Amino acid sequence: MDAIQDKNKNKDPIKSRRRGKELEAAIMQAVREELNERGYFQFTMEGVAERSGTSKAVLYRRWTNRAEIVLAAVRERIPLPLDEIPNHGNLRDDVCDALRSMNRNASELLSKALFGLVMELGTTTIAEVMFPQGRQSRSMSVILQRAIERGELPARLLTEREMNVPIDLARHELMLYNRPMSEETIAQIVDEVFLPLVTRR
Amino acid sequence: MDAIQDKNKNKDPIKSRRRGKELEAAIMQAVREELNERGYFQFTMEGVAERSGTSKAVLYRRWTNRAEIVLAAVRERIPLPLDEIPNHGNLRDDVCDALRSMNRNASELLSKALFGLVMELGTTTIAEVMFPQGRQSRSMSVILQRAIERGELPARLLTEREMNVPIDLARHELMLYNRPMSEETIAQIVDEVFLPLVTRR
DNA sequence: AAAATAAGAAACGCATCGTTTCTTAACGGT
DNA sequence: ACCGTTAAGAAACGATGCGTTTCTTATTTT
Numbered sequence: 001m002d003a004i005q006d007k008n009k010n011k012d013p014i015k016s017r018r019r020g021k022e023l024e025a026a027i028m029q030a031v032r033e034e035l036n037e038r039g040y041f042q043f044t045m046e047g048v049a050e051r052s053g054t055s056k057a058v059l060y061r062r063w064t065n066r067a068e069i070v071l072a073a074v075r076e077r078i079p080l081p082l083d084e085i086p087n088h089g090n091l092r093d094d095v096c097d098a099l100r101s102m103n104r105n106a107s108e109l110l111s112k113a114l115f116g117l118v119m120e121l122g123t124t125t126i127a128e129v130m131f132p133q134g135r136q137s138r139s140m141s142v143i144l145q146r147a148i149e150r151g152e153l154p155a156r157l158l159t160e161r162e163m164n165v166p167i168d169l170a171r172h173e174l175m176l177y178n179r180p181m182s183e184e185t186i187a188q189i190v191d192e193v194f195l196p197l198v199t200r201r
Numbered sequence: 202m203d204a205i206q207d208k209n210k211n212k213d214p215i216k217s218r219r220r221g222k223e224l225e226a227a228i229m230q231a232v233r234e235e236l237n238e239r240g241y242f243q244f245t246m247e248g249v250a251e252r253s254g255t256s257k258a259v260l261y262r263r264w265t266n267r268a269e270i271v272l273a274a275v276r277e278r279i280p281l282p283l284d285e286i287p288n289h290g291n292l293r294d295d296v297c298d299a300l301r302s303m304n305r306n307a308s309e310l311l312s313k314a315l316f317g318l319v320m321e322l323g324t325t326t327i328a329e330v331m332f333p334q335g336r337q338s339r340s341m342s343v344i345l346q347r348a349i350e351r352g353e354l355p356a357r358l359l360t361e362r363e364m365n366v367p368i369d370l371a372r373h374e375l376m377l378y379n380r381p382m383s384e385e386t387i388a389q390i391v392d393e394v395f396l397p398l399v400t401r402r
Numbered sequence: 403a404a405a406a407t408a409a410g411a412a413a414c415g416c417a418t419c420g421t422t423t424c425t426t427a428a429c430g431g432t
Numbered sequence: 433a434c435c436g437t438t439a440a441g442a443a444a445c446g447a448t449g450c451g452t453t454t455c456t457t458a459t460t461t462t
Contacts (some may be wrong), residue, residue, distance in 0.1 A: 016424090016428090017427055017428060019427095019429080020426070044417085044418060044419085044420070045418075045419070045420080046417090046419090056419090056420080056421090057421085057422085057423095060419095060420065060421075064420090065419085065420075066418095066419075066420095098429085
């Protein structure tokens with residue numbers, strides 16, 4: 001009886017079968033670890049099964065194939081839209097900070113899996129994987145609204161295209177070079193392109 | 202004896218073994234066709250051998266693995282820097298035309314293979330595959346120089362970052378959506394971003 | 403004409419996919 | 433507390449494709 005209670009609490013001591021959410025969470029974690037350590041092409045279902053202490057049959061009962069399980073694991077970690085967008089008191093620092101946060105988020109897991117996913121799924125695009133519910137992000141409009149309120153910018157309506165310039169250029173850099181942008185690159189995007197564009201008369 | 206004759210005849214009425222450059226060109230062409238028709242994940246060495254009428258052994262004598270043969274075939278078709286950059290008599294049309302030519306070049310073969318290659322090679326980046334000898338393209342500086350000579354632009358020195366804005370944004374679109382840019386998108390990049398940026402006072 | 407070279411056919415071992423079968427642990431209703 | 437149901441986990445399967453090897457023979461070179 002005590003033994004049975006123990007079993008339910010800890011899976012390690014003796015064999016205990018995890019189920020449902022607990023099991024699934026362990027699998028998703030194993031998928032991410034395998035992706036990070038081995039990359040998309042070394043990634044195998046056997047590896048995931050072994051790492052998560054289960055079997056392939058369990059995986060294939062939940063996801064139809066390799067791409068689906070990777071997609072599920074990656075989607076769980078797609079950066080959420082921030083509730084709090086740091087306010088540095090000036091437009092330049094706010095935008096630089098937004099790009100730095102792209103550095104932190106993007107270079108982690110996504111880049112390891114993104115291209116492989118798009119290839120293997122065949123029909124999908126990067127945009128669909130990265131922005132399952134639409135591309136426009138709230139952060140730039142918040143940052144720009146603040147700048148207008150501060151009087152840094154004229155109260156002009158920017159187009160989606162304009163306001164996304166720094167984020168698009170940053171994403172472009174990240175995809176091309178597959179590493180975090182340097183501070184110099186961030187400064188170029190903001191100082192040579194974005195600020196001149198939005199503060200022009 | 203008849204059986205032997207038959208075997209030899211079955212393959213080809215005239216049995217001729219291609220060699221060297223001729224054979225290699227046929228293989229490279231087969232690689233590109235397989236890539237285009239089947240995509241990177243359906244692409245197989247068997248398929249290439251069959252399509253080019255040779256055998257896997259021949260392929261592996263020349264290229265060490267799947268990624269290498271794809272890379273070789275893709276590199277042959279990486280768009281050459283244009284000798285003649287069309288002159289439309291005004292900056293806007295010149296830039297739009299440059300973006301349209303990216304549409305034509307990029308959406309063909311590269312997008313089918315690029316991501317797969319980067320994944321499989323593991324160590325490589327998109328930039329390395331696309332720009333084996335450096336990123337800066339001559340076309341934008343030619344276009345801008347003409348605009349200056351026409352008096353459309355002040356004779357100001359643009360940074361690399363500035364002058365690459367339309368090309369970078371276009372490449373970003375192509376990678377994200379994996380299809381040619383619409384005329385609307387091209388117009389947005391040029392009219393809402395690039396022209397305001399370079400013609401500002 | 404003989405020797406050297408390289409094309410092409412065929413089979414191999416291996417890894418991995420996705421599937422299936424079977425046993426049994428854990429759960430849930432009574 | 434029991435018992436029937438559900439789902440986990442183990443193990444093997446066939447199929448596919450990689451990269452390799454062996455062998456025959458067409459073509460080139462000497």
